[in-house]
Amino acid sequence: MSGERAESTAPREGDPAEYVTLRLRDGGRAALTNTCAAVALGVVHDGDYASGNAAAPTKLTEIRQAASDPMGRCATLEARFERASAMHKAGSDSREAAALHTEGETLCSSHQPAAGVKYLASALKVTPLLADYGVIRKGTRAVRQFDLVNGGSTPITIQVSRSACRCLFYEYNGKTKVPPKGKERITVTVDGAKAAAGSLRETLSVTAKEDPSATAQFTVQAVIR
Numbered sequence: 001m002s003g004e005r006a007e008s009t010a011p012r013e014g015d016p017a018e019y020v021t022l023r024l025r026d027g028g029r030a031a032l033t034n035t036c037a038a039v040a041l042g043v044v045h046d047g048d049y050a051s052g053n054a055a056a057p058t059k060l061t062e063i064r065q066a067a068s069d070p071m072g073r074c075a076t077l078e079a080r081f082e083r084a085s086a087m088h089k090a091g092s093d094s095r096e097a098a099a100l101h102t103e104g105e106t107l108c109s110s111h112q113p114a115a116g117v118k119y120l121a122s123a124l125k126v127t128p129l130l131a132d133y134g135v136i137r138k139g140t141r142a143v144r145q146f147d148l149v150n151g152g153s154t155p156i157t158i159q160v161s162r163s164a165c166r167c168l169f170y171e172y173n174g175k176t177k178v179p180p181k182g183k184e185r186i187t188v189t190v191d192g193a194k195a196a197a198g199s200l201r202e203t204l205s206v207t208a209k210e211d212p213s214a215t216a217q218f219t220v221q222a223v224i225r
Helices: 033-042 055-068 072-088 096-109 112-119
Strands: 005-011 019-023 029-031 124-127 130-136 139-148 158-160 168-170 183-189 198-208 211-224
Touching: 112 183, 124 198, 130 139, 130 183, 139 211, 183 198, 183 211
Parallel strands: 130 211
Antiparallel strands: 005 019, 019 029, 124 139, 139 183, 158 198, 168 183, 198 211
């Protein structure tokens, strides 16, 4: 897409004009929905009902950011980097993300320090993206391991989000920084005594404490009997 522009609009009479739409070249409009945002963020998995192409909602977000940024190019660059980082986390070619590091630092850190930090501390990748623990009997435990790689250009300290079931336990070094291109192993234990019977599926986030926008996700699934 090219030539589009972001506009503020009121969906219905009486609504505040605080909703952003994308004015297309043919005069039509496109809007970013919650589903679009989930796809762009990588929350939706392949095969899910709402799965789709992340490029379209990411492009709308990019144009919206550029419209609100005084210098324009910084926000556009930030959106490009987020898209490249998502490709990197999905195991695709990450050369675009690497190439944007220097450009982002030079362009954005001078007038928007927070954005500069994002380029320095991003591009986290976790493998495998999904671990199936199989059937876990009540009262027993199962263990799997995940490897996180810091694809950014500065050392980071990681933290893993708490599980909703409160039945997952982690082992990792959350005090020592992971160097650029360095790896940290995360051991995740499913406690069958604390998990509810039935299917278990949890998507966990690994975040850099220095920059919460630098994040990666992985999924744990099992059947508790």
